[in-house]
Amino acid sequence: MISMTELSKKHVSPESAARLKKRKSAQKRLQMLGIMAITISGLALVTLLWSVFGKATGAITESYIEMTIELDADEIDRDNIRAANFSGMAKSMLKDSFPYVSGRTPRRQMYDLISVGAAFELRDMVMENPSLVGQTITFEFLASDIADLYLKHSYGQIEAAPHTGDISLVTEGKVTTIQSSAPDFAPLLVSVRAGLHAKAEGLRTQAQMQENGRVVFDQRAADGEDVEVNLAEAIRRGAARDQFYAQADELDALAAQQGAVFDLDSRTASVFVRVGDSWIKLETISETSGSGEILGEFTQDSYAAADWELMVYATPETARKVSDIQAMLLENLRDADKIVTHFNTHFFTAGDSREPELAGVWGAAVGSFWTMMVTVIFAFFIGVPAAIYLEEFAGDSRATRFVEVNINNLAAVPSIVFGLLGLSVFIGFFGMHRSSPIVGGIVLGIMTLPVIIIAARAAIKAVPPSIRDGAMALGASDLQVSMHHVLPLSMPGILTGTILGMARALGETAPLIMIGMVAFIVDIPDGPTDNATVLPVQIFRWADFPERAFEARTAAAIVVLLLFLFVMNFAAIILRKRFERRW
């Protein structure tokens, strides 16, 4: 037997100290891992919210272009204002304001600066106030999504570059050549050269891919597999490879040329010479000269260094939606203080639209409201009685257990399955109307039912038996005990569970997509049987649209949805705190 002294010796030996240290550091490690796990989840949450809120800021304001427009009495019939061509008037106003924009494509790009909705807003204003007909008014035209994004610098922007030389202009036909007394364009050549090299590199990568393909097909042919087809394919790829290499070499040679004149195109940075409101977009540049077409009017043959500006749009035209013409016009408008920004009211008052600047969440919010009304009526008025029955009346029979297992299973069924249930039963069998809040509400109600039953049962279970015994002792029947005593006392808990269930239903998307609530619906629904969409489905649809301006609006719609969820959860917490009773 080991003696006490030996035992204590064992526990003060250096080995034991080392052991203890190891054991303690194991504990520290576990603790650190726990902290790391929590930090990671926290970081994930912060990143998610950060990226959503960050993107949503782009939708806070919207841009308007302030212009004067003549509401010609000849064009507008005072008795039938609706029929007047306001969109045509807006176009001719733009044409008159920028007479130097000519040609089909530049004109169309100019018209695209204002939203198609602006003409309708103008019409509505005139219809409200017919005395405006015949007057010349200043109106704020809603900018299109492209113009708005340019003004918010989402596509980069035109910026002034340093220059020191005086310039002289020589115009021959349409092309104007600019000669500078200093190598002002030299820094731009660096990027043009780099661009050419990069393009050559890209071509070489493509050539390499063709080569990889060629090898594969060659091998297949060698293996005797569809020899003719594979051989032909290998030869075709080989030719494509050589072509890519040749093009790449050509580009590299061009870039290496000294003192050369380089062509600028839509894949290089755009370079402009600007005097006041007039621009020359350069098509070619060398170190000291450039040439291009005039947009506007240049009154002098030469300008001192202080009188002209060298402007550069570093983002190539192909990499942005806004064209050079649009950017130049917007710069002119901005310098003339014609650009006004307002809080984005369209977003909060409009229904869906294919034009980002006209799209809003109001329609979806109202649709969500009607859907939630149906859901809460369905789920609450079936869920609570079911919970009362299961908790207060059902004995511990096999049938009861079956129902319980059923409810627990339903709570874990993927939501998309509920959507298919709605599709086949309510739309297929009962022939109910697709994309109406009533069908969506019932489907979400069925889905929320188990959640509410489980929450209500927990709340009912929390009422102490003494309440029931007291009521029974006074002669109340079973039903009276439940309805008059247990139910009122458990109501705060039931309501909390209901609100939380509603919050989950509000964010649910998949089942609603199944029953066809993804249709494009512009009108604001008036009731639960109208066509409608809901907030999460709206988010899903917008996230899928290619227009860049929808990204900010999608994020903003998410913020609106999260705000609703926050309010509901907050209400649930308040309810729990205020009315929760500890027995």
Place this chain on the structure above:
Amino acid sequence: MTFLTALSIVALAVLFYNFSRIRAISAANGVQANLHSRPSYHGLYSFLWVFLVGVTALIIGSILTPHPMVLFGVVAGLSAAVGIWTTRGITAETRARNKAERIVTGILWACAGVAVLTTIGIILSLVFETYNFFESLGWRVDKFLFGTRWSPLSGLQDGVMDPDRVGILPLMVGTLMITAIAMIIAAPIGLLAAIYLSEFASQRVRGWVKPMLEVLAGIPTVVYGFFAAITVAPLLRETGDLFGLKIASESALAAGIVIGIMIIPSISSLADDVINSVPQSLRDGSLALGATKAETIRQVVIPAALPGIFSAMLLGVSRAIGETMIVVMAAGQGANLTANPFEAVTTITVQIVMLITGDTDASTAAGPAFSLAFTLFCVTLVLNIVAMRVVRKYREAYD
């Protein structure tokens, strides 16, 4: 008109409520104590009968869709007849309360039955379409379950699909890969967070972290989908480019990671519950023997809570498999049988959504869509049942 008919039912019910009440009062001869049931119960009894008969007639009528006036007449007439029947012969001895309560209990029972009805509805609708679909395939269920090619709409001939193009194996593999990635993220993080929260964290830390996890759990999946598609997928692609890896923008990795983040809170809260329900005496015993806290957790608490933790993981898997929006927004659409998480894969839920929302004739797309949903339903059902069984068994061990 339907609204008017419904309104008339309510009006009649209220009318007969008062009528019965008044008859009961008069039957009491001025002394209410004479009555077996209080007048309001006599009223309630009539109200319930009129209301239930009226509503039932209205629902049946709506399905049969006769002329609105006929419907109105029949419904109102039936309700009134039932109302008169209930008010007839009210005496002081009538046991109105017992009768009314029996009806109310019946209503409560029926409400509880809705849950069962829902399950039956789900199973019936899924089985019906699946049966038709398999029949059209000539009962080649083996091709459905083990086929390696999924493009059901490409092999369509006269509404019948080519059995060689309805193999769900690529979808299964895609779903499982995304689920596996999600669990690799969620299982350790969720479990470690639960251990820390239940065993180490102070009240104050719990007070901060628990709500944070609840916020994470409360974020709708469509928001996670947006996050996956707009933030995580491009980030992964760029990171991959840095290391010369080619990561598709709709890679399984992006969807899996975000689903993992989404199920962290459910795993951690379930695991937290089971860890907390391990009796304190077990911990005390271990600590008293000189074990450190970490040793107690690893060798006593976790083994004791293992069945519960296992079922928490199973529920997490079940959620990941059934998740729809994140994969619809961030995973691929083409069936691609691969084991490379950097490539785009598709899942069962994505294919259901594509089939149902696609341009194909609804009755044609329903076959494969409902069969996929039935498969999904069965898989999640088995997972849930196993999880629940394990939990029940484990609970019995310590009660």
